[in-house]
Amino acid sequence: MTSSITEITGFGHLTDLPCWQLRHAGATVVVSSYGAHVLHYAAAEQQPAVLWLSPKAVWQNQQPIRGGVPICWPWFGKVDARLIADIPPATLATLKLPNHGLVRTRFWQITEQQITADAVMLELSISVNDLPWTSETVTLRYQIRLDHQLTLTLSCDTAIAQQAALHSYFTVADSRQTQVQPLPLEFYDKVSDSQQHSSSDVLHFVGEIDRVYPSTADSLMLVDSTTRVQISQQGHDASVLWNPAAAKAATSADIPADQWSDFVCVESAKLSVTAAPLALVQIIQPQI
Numbered sequence: 001m002t003s004s005i006t007e008i009t010g011f012g013h014l015t016d017l018p019c020w021q022l023r024h025a026g027a028t029v030v031v032s033s034y035g036a037h038v039l040h041y042a043a044a045e046q047q048p049a050v051l052w053l054s055p056k057a058v059w060q061n062q063q064p065i066r067g068g069v070p071i072c073w074p075w076f077g078k079v080d081a082r083l084i085a086d087i088p089p090a091t092l093a094t095l096k097l098p099n100h101g102l103v104r105t106r107f108w109q110i111t112e113q114q115i116t117a118d119a120v121m122l123e124l125s126i127s128v129n130d131l132p133w134t135s136e137t138v139t140l141r142y143q144i145r146l147d148h149q150l151t152l153t154l155s156c157d158t159a160i161a162q163q164a165a166l167h168s169y170f171t172v173a174d175s176r177q178t179q180v181q182p183l184p185l186e187f188y189d190k191v192s193d194s195q196q197h198s199s200s201d202v203l204h205f206v207g208e209i210d211r212v213y214p215s216t217a218d219s220l221m222l223v224d225s226t227t228r229v230q231i232s233q234q235g236h237d238a239s240v241l242w243n244p245a246a247a248k249a250a251t252s253a254d255i256p257a258d259q260w261s262d263f264v265c266v267e268s269a270k271l272s273v274t275a276a277p278l279a280l281v282q283i284i285q286p287q288i
């Protein structure tokens with residue numbers, strides 16, 4: 001079984017993107033040093049891509065890449081008011097605080113690589129010295145381990161207020177026929193901006209779905225007509241489930257009008273803001 005870690009230039013239509021390719025026992029992962037963004041995962045030779053990458057994804061001009069596994073840190077979505085409560089409004093007005101934080105549009109460094117008989121592992125790191133609520137320089141590490149599954153571990157040893165999410169886009173035959181389970185019955189619905197209750201622990205992606213489920217199980221199953229993927233998680237306190245459906249997708253330049261149903265996002269998130277180190281894990285295991 002050949003295992004390798006190789007520096008490559010470009011992946012798919014992103015021909016000038018600096019990337020690393022990991023191979024192990026027929027499985028392949030491609031990660032960009034821009035955003036430490038996992039772009040591709042196939043679990044074996046001839047197997048389809050587990051992760052969806054938009055054919056309209058771009059990365060120039062500090063654009064976040066649409067698809068794969070974006071890293072959201074140190075906030076999720078719009079910056080959480082609790083994180084910036086102590087910052088004077090005049091200072092805030094001068095800051096650029098993009099959706100999903102700072103690191104999905106910055107370059108990361110390779111800090112470790114390992115090839116063993118059982119797995120390959122690449123670690124990327126980034127140091128950030130412009131967090132609005134601390135003067136500390138904070139280092140974030142991301143380990144990508146490929147064996148019979150893909151294990152993504154995002155960690156920060158500094159005890160600061162921080163949110164994070166591994167915002168994975170999964171390829172499906174049709175999001176409208178896709179379900180994820182088991183999920184808590186209570187959730188926050190971002191579409192209607194309200195708490196909601198469901199009578200079922202199964203989510204069907206019918207219509208626009210943008211939901212934050214607190215305290216989700218350590219293992220979720222994504223099922224559609226062609227795919228079964230086990231998504232395990234650790235260090236999370238929530239999962240975010242997202243598909244924009246047609247109308248919302250039409251407002252995104254990087255989601256083709258006829259491809260919004262080709263993916264669903266199952267995001268492992270840590271959304272509390274008490275000062276603490278971070279260790280957030282998502283394990284992706286397609287059931288071949």
Ligand SMILES: O=P(O)(O)OC[C@H]1O[C@H](O)[C@H](O)[C@@H](O)[C@@H]1O
Nearest residue numbers: 077099100190210240241242265
């Ligand atoms: O367009 P982006 O900044 O990548 O965000 C894409 C989506 O991410 C998450 O799933 C959020 O819950 C959604 O509200 C958001 O629309």
